[in-house]
Amino acid sequence: xxxxxxxxxxxxxxxxxxxxxxxxxxxxxxxxxxxxxxxxxxxxxxxxxxxxxxxxxxxxxxxxxxxxxxxxxxxxxxxxxxxxxxxxxxxxxxxxxxxxxxxxxxxxxxxxxxxxxxxxxxxxxxxxxxxxxxxxxxxxxxxxxxxxxxxx
Amino acid sequence: xxxxxxxxxxxxxxxxxxxxxxxxxxxxxxxxxxxxxxxxxxxxxxxxxxxxxxxxxxxxxxxxxxxxxxxxxxxxxxxxxxxxxxxxxxxxxxxxxxxxxxxxxxxxxxxxxxxxxxxxxxxxxxxxxxxxxxxxxxxxxxxxxxxxxxxx
DNA sequence: CTTGTAGTTGAAGTCAACTTCAAGTCAAGC
DNA sequence: GCTTGACTTGAAGTTGACTTCAACTACAAG
Numbered sequence: 001x002x003x004x005x006x007x008x009x010x011x012x013x014x015x016x017x018x019x020x021x022x023x024x025x026x027x028x029x030x031x032x033x034x035x036x037x038x039x040x041x042x043x044x045x046x047x048x049x050x051x052x053x054x055x056x057x058x059x060x061x062x063x064x065x066x067x068x069x070x071x072x073x074x075x076x077x078x079x080x081x082x083x084x085x086x087x088x089x090x091x092x093x094x095x096x097x098x099x100x101x102x103x104x105x106x107x108x109x110x111x112x113x114x115x116x117x118x119x120x121x122x123x124x125x126x127x128x129x130x131x132x133x134x135x136x137x138x139x140x141x142x143x144x145x146x147x148x149x150x151x152x
Numbered sequence: 153x154x155x156x157x158x159x160x161x162x163x164x165x166x167x168x169x170x171x172x173x174x175x176x177x178x179x180x181x182x183x184x185x186x187x188x189x190x191x192x193x194x195x196x197x198x199x200x201x202x203x204x205x206x207x208x209x210x211x212x213x214x215x216x217x218x219x220x221x222x223x224x225x226x227x228x229x230x231x232x233x234x235x236x237x238x239x240x241x242x243x244x245x246x247x248x249x250x251x252x253x254x255x256x257x258x259x260x261x262x263x264x265x266x267x268x269x270x271x272x273x274x275x276x277x278x279x280x281x282x283x284x285x286x287x288x289x290x291x292x293x294x295x296x297x298x299x300x301x302x303x304x
Numbered sequence: 305c306t307t308g309t310a311g312t313t314g315a316a317g318t319c320a321a322c323t324t325c326a327a328g329t330c331a332a333g334c
Numbered sequence: 335g336c337t338t339g340a341c342t343t344g345a346a347g348t349t350g351a352c353t354t355c356a357a358c359t360a361c362a363a364g
Contacts, residue, residue: 010340016274020341021323029321039330041341053272057279060259065321083270090267090279097260101253107212108249115242118235120205122168127209127242162310172311173353181351191360193311217351305364312359322348329342334335 006035006043016052023052031055031069047080054086061093062100158187158195168204175204183207183221199232206238213245214252 013020026032027042032051034042051072058068071089075081110126119125165172178184179194184203186194203224210220223241227233262278271277 008340019323022321024342025322037330039341040343041330049274050272053274053277053280057266057272057277059321060279086272087267087270090263090270090272093279094260094263094267097256097263101256101260104249104253104256108246108253111242111246111249115239115246118239118242120202120209120238120242122201122205125205125209127212127245128205160310171353174351176312177352189360191311192313193360211351307363308361309363310359310361313357315355317354318352320349324347325345327343329340331340332338334337 005046007046007048009034009042009044012044012048012052015049017056018052026052026055026065029065029069031065031072050081050086054089057090058093061096063093063096157198159198159200161186161194161196164196164200164204167201169208170204178204178207178217181217181221183217183224202233202238206241209242210245213248215245215248 007015009020009023012018012023016023018026023032023042027034032044032048032055034044034048037043054072055065055068058071059065063071074089075085107127114120114125114127117125120128122128159167161172161175164170164175168175170178175184175194179186184196184200184207186196186200189195206224207217207220210223211217215223226241227237259279266272266277266279269277272280274280
C-alpha cells in the first residue's frame with residue numbers, strides 16, 4: 001500500500017482498532033516496536049498487527065498490560081514468532097477463563113439460594129461472601145479472579 | 153456491645169470487611185448513613201451491615217458504585233427494608249451474571265478453536281474479535297459485559 | 305485526670321490504562 | 335513550492351474507587 005510494506009500509525013490504528021495514542025503508549029511500555037523514518041515518524045511492520053491482536057485478546061481475557069508484556073517477552077528474540085509460539089501463549093488462558101467462569105457460576109448459583117432467602121447475611125450469604133469464608137483480607141484466598149475481584 | 157446498640161466505625165469495618173476509609177467514602181457518596189455522637193463521631197445502626205453486604209455483593213457482580221447507589225435509592229424511605237426489598241434488588245443480578253458467564257464461555261470456546269489454528273487474525277479470531285464483528289467502536293455492540301469490557 | 309487508642313477533617317495521592325493538549329515537524333498531492 | 339493533513343513530543347488530565355496524610359479531637363480505662 002505504501003512504497004514499502006511498512007504501516008503508518010494511522011494504518012495500524014485503523015487495522016487494529018487501537019487508538020494512535022494507545023499505540024504510542026504501548027510502544028513506551030515496550031509492548032510493540034516501530035522503526036522510524038528519517039523524519040522520525042513511526043513505521044510498523046505488519047507483524048505488529050498480530051502482536052496487537054494478542055494484546056487485545058489478552059485484555060479480553062482479563063490480563064493486565066503488565067502480564068501481557070511478560071507473556072510477549074517470552075517470544076523468541078531473533079525470529080518472527082510462529083503459529084506455535086502464539087498458540088503456546090494462548091493456551092494458558094484456557095485455564096484462566098475456566099477459573100473465571102467457575103467463579104461467576106458459583107456466584108450465580110449462590111444468588112439463586114440468596115433470592116430464596118433474601119438474607120444478605122455478611123457471614124452466610126453466597127453473594128457477599130461467596131466462598132463461604134469469613135472475610136480474611138490476606139493475600140491468599142481471593143474469591144474472584146483478579147479482573148473481577150473487588151479487594152476491599 | 154456498647155451502651156446503645158450502635159456500632160463504631162471500627163466495629164463496622166471489622167464486621168463488614170470494608171476499611172474505615174471506604175466507609176467514610178461510602179458515606180460521602182451517600183451509600184450509607186451514620187448518626188453522630190455529641191463529639192461528632194460516627195455511630196452506625198446495625199442495618200448498615202446489610203447495606204454493606206449488598207454493596208459488596210453488587211461489586212462482586214460487577215456493578216459500579218454509581219449503579220449500587222441507584223439500586224439502593226429504590227429502597228423505601230420510611231421503613232427498614234424488608235427481606236423482599238433486598239430480594240428484589242438482587243434478582244436483577246441473575247441476568248447480569250448470566251450475561252457475564254455467557255460472554256466468558258464464548259470467549260473460552262473461541263479460544264479452543266483459536267488454539268487449533270494459532271491464527272490470532274484480527275478479523276477472524278474469536279479471541280481478539282470474539283463477536284466476529286469488525287471492530288466498530290460505536291456505543292452499540294459491546295462484546296463483553298461492562299465490567300469485563302476493554303473498550304479500546 | 306491522664307493517657308493512649310480511636311476517631312475527625314479536607315486535601316492530596318494512588319493505580320491502570322489510556323487520552324488530551326499544545327506547540328511544533330513531516331509527507332504528499334497539486 | 336505550497337498547503338493540508340498526518341505525525342511528533344512531553345506533560346498533564348481522566349476515571350473509579352479508594353487510601354494516605356497531617357493535624358487535630360474524643361472517649362474510656364485506670
